[in-house]
Amino acid sequence: MLATSTGTAPTSLASANFQVQQVILNNAGDALARRVDMAENAYAFPAEFVQQQQTIALANTSDPQSVVLTGFRSGEVKSIQVWLYRAGDVSPSANINNPWNWALPLSVEMTYAGDIYARFDGQSSTLWNMLNGDKYPGFSSVALADGGAAFTTTSQVSTYVELPFAQPFINEEEHNTLVHGKPITNGIVNLLVQTPTAETDWVLGVSYVYNTTLLMSQGTCDYVF
Numbered sequence: 001m002l003a004t005s006t007g008t009a010p011t012s013l014a015s016a017n018f019q020v021q022q023v024i025l026n027n028a029g030d031a032l033a034r035r036v037d038m039a040e041n042a043y044a045f046p047a048e049f050v051q052q053q054q055t056i057a058l059a060n061t062s063d064p065q066s067v068v069l070t071g072f073r074s075g076e077v078k079s080i081q082v083w084l085y086r087a088g089d090v091s092p093s094a095n096i097n098n099p100w101n102w103a104l105p106l107s108v109e110m111t112y113a114g115d116i117y118a119r120f121d122g123q124s125s126t127l128w129n130m131l132n133g134d135k136y137p138g139f140s141s142v143a144l145a146d147g148g149a150a151f152t153t154t155s156q157v158s159t160y161v162e163l164p165f166a167q168p169f170i171n172e173e174e175h176n177t178l179v180h181g182k183p184i185t186n187g188i189v190n191l192l193v194q195t196p197t198a199e200t201d202w203v204l205g206v207s208y209v210y211n212t213t214l215l216m217s218q219g220t221c222d223y224v225f
Contacts (some may be wrong), residue, residue, distance in 0.1 A: 046178065048078065049223060050214040053205050057087070062198040063109060069206060075225030076166075076181035076211040080110065080189065083160035087201035090217035100141035102158035102205075103144040109192040110163045112182065118163040125161040132168035137161065160205075163191075181211050 032043050089098040110118040129137040138159035145152045164184035195202045213224045
């Protein structure tokens with residue numbers, strides 16, 4: 001909910017909820033627990049794990065700048081998602097926060113152990129991400145502006161970059177195929193990022209995408225990497 005007056009900007013949500021989807025078997029006899037001993041067996045469900053966002057403040061330059069990525073957990077990294085935003089758009093002291101004002105890097109290059117795994121020049125990442133995937137690397141969002149007597153909104157598209165470590169695979173059938181990623185563990189990944197403009201408050205958002213399995217047994221569900 002948004003206030004109509006800009007005297008005091010909203011600082012909390014009016015309401016929130018957490019919702020999940022439950023799948024129920026038509027025939028309870030299809031349950032794995034009816035056929036095997038769940039103390040010794042488990043059901044494995046393949047999935048992706050998107051690690052929580054990391055933020056890196058960038059330098060005030062229009063030239064490509066080097067960024068070092070660390071903090072990888074044990075497991076296979078399928079890809080790294082990156083996006084740019086201005087710190088001034090999400091400042092807690094600002095009257096209006098626009099956390100979805102994302103900008104596309106002019107160029108980005110990802111290297112690991114001296115090998116180049118992804119390179120996109122001239123903002124070509126969007127085209128390559130669409131060729132290698134089945135969805136647009138972005139989403140529709142709204143930007144707020146202080147209109148004096150009331151907030152004004154502008155529709156926009158926020159985009160990000162998918163930097164792959166694994167070959168692309170588009171699932172067009174009702175099955176799952178495992179595509180291995182790159183085990184990084186204690187290694188570091190280097191990025192060369194060029195921001196659209198030279199500003200003092202550009203921030204790079206980073207999220208690691210891992211192969212994972214949801215292991216379910218006797219009422220528990222755990223991530224296994």
